[in-house]
Amino acid sequence: MPSCRYWAFAARSSLLREWRVFRGLTAADRPLAPGALGDKPLMVITRADGGPYGGRQWRLWHGFHCEQARLSANSRHVISRRADHALYESDPDLVIAAITEVVRSARTGTSLRALDVPGVAPGAAPGAH
Numbered sequence: 076m077p078s079c080r081y082w083a084f085a086a087r088s089s090l091l092r093e094w095r096v097f098r099g100l101t102a103a104d105r106p107l108a109p110g111a112l113g114d115k116p117l118m119v120i121t122r123a124d125g126g127p128y129g130g131r132q133w134r135l136w137h138g139f140h141c142e143q144a145r146l147s148a149n150s151r152h153v154i155s156r157r158a159d160h161a162l163y164e165s166d167p168d169l170v171i172a173a174i175t176e177v178v179r180s181a182r183t184g185t186s187l188r189a190l191d192v193p194g195v196a197p198g199a200a201p202g203a204h
Contacts, residue, residue, distance in 0.1 A: 090128075090136070109145040116180035116187050117147035118173040125158035149180065151187045 121140045124133040137154075144152040153173065159165035172190045180187045 090132075107146060109142075110148060112147040114149040115147050116177045117144065117150040118177050118187065119144045119150065119152045120162060120169065120173055121152065121154045122160065122162055123154060123156050123158040126160075128160075129158065149186055151176075151189070153190055 119140045121137055122133075124130070124137075128136070140152060144150040153169070155162050155166045155169050157166045163170045169190070176187055176190060179185075
């Protein structure tokens with residue numbers, strides 16, 4: 076079985092690979108430049124700072140998520156108060172609320188609203204990331 080060092084390296088390598096691919100896709104001449112999704116509803120969820128990938132790594136990831144949120148004029152970027160990676164397990168109320176709000180916005184053609192979920196850090200206002 077691989078060591079803990081192997082898994083830590085693999086996780087960092089995966090993160091860097093994802094970031095590089097996204098940076099290439101979001102360059103000004105690429106299909107995923109800011110605003111490329113028009114006003115389609117987009118909810119970006121970031122875990123809280125802390126844990127093994129806190130501090131500088133978290134700030135880099137947070138910036139990456141801010142860039143993702145700029146893909147749509149109808150977006151919200153929310154930050155969980157949980158520092159876990161698998162937020163669908165550790166903060167299911169937030170994930171369910173986000174999915175529900177995206178579906179509501181898509182069905183009604185209206186803007187995303189702020190999530191009303193206990194324990195969620197205030198997210199950025201629409202369009203402000």
